[in-house]
Amino acid sequence: xxxxxxxxxxxxxxxxxxxxxxxxxxxxxxxxxxxxxxxxxxxxxxxxxxxxxxxxxxxxxxxxxxxxxxxxxxxxxxxxxxxxxxxxxxxxxxxxxxxxxxxxxxxxxxxxxxxxxxxxxxxxxxxxxxxxxxxxxxxxxxxxxxxxxxxxxxxxxxxxxxxxxxxxxxxxxxxxxxxxxxxxxxxxxxxxxxxxxxxxxxxxxxxxxxxxxxxxxxxxxxxxxxxxxxxxxxxxxxxxxxxxxxxxxxxxxxxxxxxxxxxxxxxxxxxxxxxxxxxxxxxxx
Numbered sequence: 001x002x003x004x005x006x007x008x009x010x011x012x013x014x015x016x017x018x019x020x021x022x023x024x025x026x027x028x029x030x031x032x033x034x035x036x037x038x039x040x041x042x043x044x045x046x047x048x049x050x051x052x053x054x055x056x057x058x059x060x061x062x063x064x065x066x067x068x069x070x071x072x073x074x075x076x077x078x079x080x081x082x083x084x085x086x087x088x089x090x091x092x093x094x095x096x097x098x099x100x101x102x103x104x105x106x107x108x109x110x111x112x113x114x115x116x117x118x119x120x121x122x123x124x125x126x127x128x129x130x131x132x133x134x135x136x137x138x139x140x141x142x143x144x145x146x147x148x149x150x151x152x153x154x155x156x157x158x159x160x161x162x163x164x165x166x167x168x169x170x171x172x173x174x175x176x177x178x179x180x181x182x183x184x185x186x187x188x189x190x191x192x193x194x195x196x197x198x199x200x201x202x203x204x205x206x207x208x209x210x211x212x213x214x215x216x217x218x219x220x221x222x223x224x225x226x227x228x229x230x231x232x233x234x235x236x237x238x239x240x241x242x243x244x245x246x247x248x249x250x251x252x253x254x255x256x257x258x259x260x261x262x263x264x265x266x267x268x269x270x271x272x273x274x275x276x277x278x279x280x281x282x283x284x285x
Contacts, residue, residue, distance in 0.1 A: 001048040002032060002040070003066060003075040010066050010075060013048065020045075041073065051079040057093070058151050059084055084151040091154065094145050098272060102138040106131060108278055129245055130283035133276040136244035141272040158272055163265030165191030170263070172202065172214045172255035183251045184233040185214075185263075195240045196226040197266040197274075202258045214261060215253035218281065223266065224249070238282035242271045245282070 002014045017032035022043050060082040112123045148154035168187050170177045202219050213219035227237040227248050235248040
């Protein structure tokens with residue numbers, strides 16, 4: 001996006017390259033992409049720094065406004081809020097969305113229930129747990145949405161949090177780090193909090209290219225949730241508390257190799273954004 005400027009004021013906003021006549025001289029559309037900013041400035045064409053649009057789920061916008069930067073080298077676009085959308089309407093849309101997601105997640109395992117009813121074949125425990133977790137998340141999401149007092153509160157319900165710590169690295173072979181008796185990992189002032197989602201990986205493989213994770217964990221980018229965090233220790237769970245079935249993973253021993261076992265924070269997921277999956281380790285049959 002560019003702006004045509006003359007006599008210190010913006011004459012027009014140009015959204016896409018086009019043939020343009022300035023001062024009686026016609027310039028090809030390729031001028032916008034082939035000329036340098038300095039060359040374009042000589043004929044009164046400045047680049048526009050575009051603004052981010054507001055979230056259309058919650059707000060309507062005023063028409064953009066434009067101002068020449070103090071140094072005269074660019075134009076800045078500004079987008080402001082016109083109004084919040086009606087709270088009840090936004091809630092209705094979100095309630096429909098989570099109900100659809102709940103139904104879609106349950107649909108693939110409905111046949112277990114049908115088989116149980118028609119043929120008295122037991123439903124696997126993991127499928128029972130999965131379906132219960134889906135319904136738990138749906139109920140909690142519905143309550144959170146309905147409980148929002150205004151648009152800003154509803155946005156908070158839907159906005160994931162960031163972790164205090166980007167990542168930590170521990171020596172997975174050390175019994176001073178990995179406790180099989182307490183199922184804890186020790187890292188002083190690690191910064192993680194309960195229910196923070198973390199991504200686990202090691203940087204060590206053996207000659208056969210096999211992973212050497214902390215025993216009880218799975219390498220290769222498995223996600224876990226922080227459980228029972230203290231200042232210097234934390235446990236891990238396959239599921240967060242809002243699934244209703246969180247439990248500390250049993251760590252059965254230190255890793256065979258590797259002093260760089262990495263836990264990277266993916267943030268703190270809000271209930272409405274974090275649902276069980278049939279292929280999750282906690283539920284996979």
